[in-house]
Amino acid sequence: MTKYPVTKPYFTDEEISLMSKSLESGWVAQGPRVADFEREVAAHEGINQGVATTSCTTALHLAMVAEGLGKGMDAIAPAFTFVATENAIVMTGATPVLCDICRETFNIDTIQLRNIIESKYTSKEGKLVNKETGNVLWGIVPVHEFGLCCDIYEVNNIAKEYGLKVIEDAACALGAKIGDVHQGAFGNTSCISFHPRKSITTGEGGMILTDDEALAKRMRELRTHGSTVSADARDKGKGFLLPEFNEAGFNYRMTDIQGAMGLAQIKKLDTIINAKRKGADGYNKFISEKLPEFVTPAQPKGYYHTYQSYVCMLNISKLGIDSIKSGGEYRNILLQKLEDIGIATRQGTHAVHMLGYYKNRFGYKPGDYNNAYACDHLSITLPLYVGITEADQEYIVDTISKTIKEM
Ligand SMILES: Cc1ncc(COP(=O)(O)O)c(C=O)c1O
Numbered sequence: 001m002t003k004y005p006v007t008k009p010y011f012t013d014e015e016i017s018l019m020s021k022s023l024e025s026g027w028v029a030q031g032p033r034v035a036d037f038e039r040e041v042a043a044h045e046g047i048n049q050g051v052a053t054t055s056c057t058t059a060l061h062l063a064m065v066a067e068g069l070g071k072g073m074d075a076i077a078p079a080f081t082f083v084a085t086e087n088a089i090v091m092t093g094a095t096p097v098l099c100d101i102c103r104e105t106f107n108i109d110t111i112q113l114r115n116i117i118e119s120k121y122t123s124k125e126g127k128l129v130n131k132e133t134g135n136v137l138w139g140i141v142p143v144h145e146f147g148l149c150c151d152i153y154e155v156n157n158i159a160k161e162y163g164l165k166v167i168e169d170a171a172c173a174l175g176a177k178i179g180d181v182h183q184g185a186f187g188n189t190s191c192i193s194f195h196p197r198k199s200i201t202t203g204e205g206g207m208i209l210t211d212d213e214a215l216a217k218r219m220r221e222l223r224t225h226g227s228t229v230s231a232d233a234r235d236k237g238k239g240f241l242l243p244e245f246n247e248a249g250f251n252y253r254m255t256d257i258q259g260a261m262g263l264a265q266i267k268k269l270d271t272i273i274n275a276k277r278k279g280a281d282g283y284n285k286f287i288s289e290k291l292p293e294f295v296t297p298a299q300p301k302g303y304y305h306t307y308q309s310y311v312c313m314l315n316i317s318k319l320g321i322d323s324i325k326s327g328g329e330y331r332n333i334l335l336q337k338l339e340d341i342g343i344a345t346r347q348g349t350h351a352v353h354m355l356g357y358y359k360n361r362f363g364y365k366p367g368d369y370n371n372a373y374a375c376d377h378l379s380i381t382l383p384l385y386v387g388i389t390e391a392d393q394e395y396i397v398d399t400i401s402k403t404i405k406e407m
Pocket residue numbers: 055056057058081082084085143145169171172192193194195197205206
């Protein structure tokens with residue numbers, strides 16, 4: 001039985017009370033509670049428009065379609081991220097082009113990003129065209145991994161310089177900031193997740209944030225099968241007429257039961273983030289004192305990390321291990337031993353180029369994105385949630401240290 005889960009959602013009676021009201025009202029499909037939830041989340045991040053969806057994956061897909069990504073196009077995304085980032089690109093018919101990350105932040109390496117654009121593409125009739133495939137480069141999908149914003153201002157500079165779009169995968173990053181600016185307010189469309197691993201949850205769920213009202217309107221239409229209110233119904237107030245469907249859209253609607261849960265959760269967001277930041281401080285302290293085999297997660301100056309996950313790296317040189325592959329094998333044995341004694345951990349996330357679909361389709365080798373490969377093999381997420389105590393954290397760090405000594 002797991003004593004320390006890797007994370008757990010933070011619920012009180014308020015979720016039950018608000019969800020019950022949705023049931024009692026008889027209105028359970030997307031309705032007023034989703035609209036209120038959209039407003040509250042957008043307001044928290046300093047943005048005008050929130051468009052709730054069934055997940056962050058569908059939010060990314062919807063946003064990408066609305067911003068013109070499709071067949072015959074490329075989108076650059078980091079090689080170390082949850083596979084949904086690239087899957088959403090594939091869902092549009094476009095081709096993901098991977099970019100390596102920085103090991104310290106787990107986020108996209110903007111030097112590599114510029115190199116990829118300059119080496120893989122050539123300018124033709126005002127567009128950047130892939131020299132091998134002929135695909136047009138549409139843009140960049142940077143990820144704010146684990147709750148730490150990427151170097152988004154440099155990504156924006158590069159995008160501006162080359163005339164590219166940016167959609168931010170902010171699945172993990174609700175509440176994250178650079179200075180006083182929240183994710184979502186960096187000038188691009190961004191997509192967040194409400195999966196239970198994230199800071200707040202609606203079971204499953206996602207949301208697109210944008211300041212562009214026309215874009216939000218189009219995304220709302222695409223979210224509901226591509227429906228628009230018919231001109232006839234609008235002009236004559238004929239509510240019994242079905243809408244018009246001028247585009248083949250999707251059903252990506254969040255339910256009002258989830259909207260109710262979200263309304264209770266968003267009130268707790270700051271409490272949850274504060275608790276996780278305090279927990280991260282606790283781990284940073286104990287690890288620096290007692291566990292030299294672990295490297296703690298970075299929080300660059302001016303960045304506000306929300307620690308959706310607290311992810312360390314195994315310091316293989318301290319362990320006398322000389323290859324990433326052997327380090328990964330050691331890491332997996334360690335995590336198994338911890339699981340056996342009730343401490344749940346996880347690898348941070350995966351190197352997308354090593355996952356079957358991408359490896360087979362593009363013929364990738366481990367070293368093609370070496371930092372992503374290293375983070376895939378050497379990252380370790382420690383338990384972190386509202387309610388974990390300093391004593392719990394010290395016990396966890398002591399237990400890891402003892403386990404390593406015995407290995
Ligand atoms: C970086 C990233 N992108 C996308 C997703 C997909 O989110 P969802 O599960 O809400 O579809 C996740 C979820 O873990 C994620 O971590």
